[in-house]
Amino acid sequence: MNRKSLCVLIALGLGAASVQAMDYDDRFYFAPYMGVSINDDDRFTDSTSFLLGAGVGRFINPNSAIDVFVDRTTRDNRPDGIGVPSRGQFANTVLGIALRHHFGSWDAWRPYVMVGGGVSYHDRTGSEDGYDPFVQAGLGISNHITDRVSFRGEVAYRHDTDSDSFNFGDDDDDIFDGDFFDSDDSFGDILVTLGLTIALGGAEEVVEVIEREGAPMADCSTLDDDRDGVNNCDDKCPDSTAGQVVGPDGCAQDVVIDLRGVNFKFDYPKRGFDGTIGNAGLVEGSMDILQQAVDVLKRYPQLRVAVDGHTDAIGTDEYNQSLSMRRSSVVYDYLMANGIDSGRLVGPNGYGESRPIDTNDTAEGRARNRRTELPVQR
8 A cells, every 4th residue: 555545544534433422512613723834854945834724623522522624834945055046935735634632631731642634735836736645643732711712732743745746847957857856755844833722602501509518408208399298209290280189199180078977867857947957867977077078178179079969769759859959958058158169069969869879678778878979070
């Protein structure tokens, strides 16, 4: 493989690096730079020349960055040492790619090594223009000036494989015969540059959590963000509405207000019932259960319930229908008298003996069928 082919392969290989994704500032940056080229003596130009360039790059991991760059160096020809008049200028414009690997932390001066390569365009007065590959390597140091701007200083060796541009004589001129002015296969220049990297785009927002001394961090078991009575640790439905009826997992569930135990004596309330709760014929313990129902409805003000009354099967259908209405009216009036708005109550409703929950063949079964219920309305 000849030297030019090798240079091209090195330059192309830089673009194929594979890296592991990590957390770092991966914004693209603009990288202007300037400096001097300490020229190879075989170029027969000034010993030093001004260099100006710029690049665009980004970090591909916390330590490594890739830049695509272009720079230009203009040199004055120097054949005057042997009595040959100046032949104008010799300029190089290069397009390349460079990989820089840094060492150390982001908040300090970071030394780095650089390798790169690309194509150089040669433009020399009195000679043919041409394109040739180059490779380069160097050392540098960088540091952040702000969160967007960083300083970069670098010393590099650039190996330019130009083998055509130096031929500014003709073969018949004796002054250019021999090895003294023979064109070399390549030139090596030392580049000393100073530059900046300027990040493009906005930086990712970093949220810092500060734990105050002596103030313990809040534990999820002590928090209830949706105020549903279930702590954040156990709450599987953290966006429930405040006051909504939820289960132990914090998720909404159906509510059944159990009025079993609110039973009536046989044939109560009597016809002509005056509405006095003491005359309603409620069995012992019924008042406590009714008060519990009031407490539930006050705890969950969004609940809306029906007030349904039922009887056993003794008596005619017409009589039992009327009796069930009186029973549901007792509960309805009690709820309103204890602060439950009528807009939350559907009824009173009487279903007579049509909806038994137990047998009517025993005294115990018939007692259970003489009941009122508060089914929650959706």
